[in-house]
Amino acid sequence: MSTLLQQLVTNPQLRPYLYENESLSDGTDPALRQQVLAIAAQYADFFDAVMLLESLGNVHSEEFSTVWRRFIRHMLTTSAAIRGYCLDHRNWYTPALVTLAQEAAHESARSAASK
Numbered sequence: 001m002s003t004l005l006q007q008l009v010t011n012p013q014l015r016p017y018l019y020e021n022e023s024l025s026d027g028t029d030p031a032l033r034q035q036v037l038a039i040a041a042q043y044a045d046f047f048d049a050v051m052l053l054e055s056l057g058n059v060h061s062e063e064f065s066t067v068w069r070r071f072i073r074h075m076l077t078t079s080a081a082i083r084g085y086c087l088d089h090r091n092w093y094t095p096a097l098v099t100l101a102q103e104a105a106h107e108s109a110r111s112a113a114s115k
Helices: 002-010 012-019 030-055 061-078 080-088 095-113
Strands: none
Touching: 002 012, 002 030, 012 030, 012 061, 012 080, 030 061, 030 080, 030 095, 061 080, 061 095, 080 095
């Protein structure tokens, strides 16, 4: 996790794509697009590993539900890039992560519609 956060210190231009629901568009600079997709993939892989560890019983269920699940859900809701990456590559990830990404997509759409 600290490696992912360090990337934001080094590349602050990525922050809106992770925490402010900024979407990649056709006009996004190609180099920036690749950076965003790379960090989205890293987050998705990390989240999937946490979900897998929980399913195997290697993460205490209370810790998972009170800390990790909320964090993962929050990040999927506030990051179109991570959410989109999980959904675009759903065959690579656990069904639990894909379900959270789908729920986050609906929540994000509802939130955007109410603004």
